[in-house]
Amino acid sequence: MNIQNKINTILLCDIVKHLGIESEIDTDLVKHAITSGNLWMLNAEYSLLDEEESPKQARDFIIEVLNMYRGLSSALRKLPQSTQNNLVERYELRIEGGAIQIPGFDGNNEATYFSIVEAFLKMNKFVEQKEPINDTHSETVEQYAEMLQVYKKYDAFHRSFKLEVEEIASVLALAPKSA
Known part of the structure; x- marks a missing residue:
């Protein structure tokens, strides 16, 4: 300056x-x-x-993550209530308005991802996700990438999000934890 x-x-x-x-x-x-x-x-x-424009690759990754959580929420709602409650408790899910909330991102080392999610929310995209986005205080991108890899195997979209409990659990088991 x-x-x-x-x-x-x-x-x-x-x-x-x-x-x-x-x-x-x-x-x-x-x-x-x-x-x-x-x-x-x-x-x-x-x-x-101080951030420059968010890289397209990071924006695309966030879209995939948010769509995955949208799909998991839909799959979860198709299960009996007792099974839903069991999964929510086992994986410490935060549910708002019937939607699984993403655990968040590391506010220090993943600020770009954090800000992209907030930008989508400001644009009223992925409205099922609610602010504030949690600061996990640990890096999460690799865990989300692992979740996506498993989730994509199940082809949930083409199955109308009718996933088996074990399939949902195998994805949620990889999820980062909120702080």
Whole structure:
């Protein structure tokens, strides 16, 4: 950040504070980061703002994961209530509105995936998923990829999501855990 950008940013912070404008940005933190030479604070606090456009591969992966959870939810609803309850308890599923909620992503190391899910929700896509998306505090992408590999074997879509209990369980057993 060059000196002119630093001055402009400090002045904007002063204007926001003086006018009493509510902002999600902590203007005192921004000013401190600039004046103390600790710009890294801004990256630490507002890391999602530093992201470039999400890669298409990551967006496609999230679409597959969310569609898988949509399909698993549909398959689960087709089972008797006692069997549903057993699976929910065994795999510690969070159910909202009859839909299995994704466990989430690691907020530190998987921020791109995290933000893609939030973007879909802001666009009212995959409305069965509810905010907030959980921070798992551990990486999850490999586990979702393993789930997808098993789920795709069952060809749930072409079977109208009529999966056997063992098939559903074999996918859910691979799911990441929410923190």
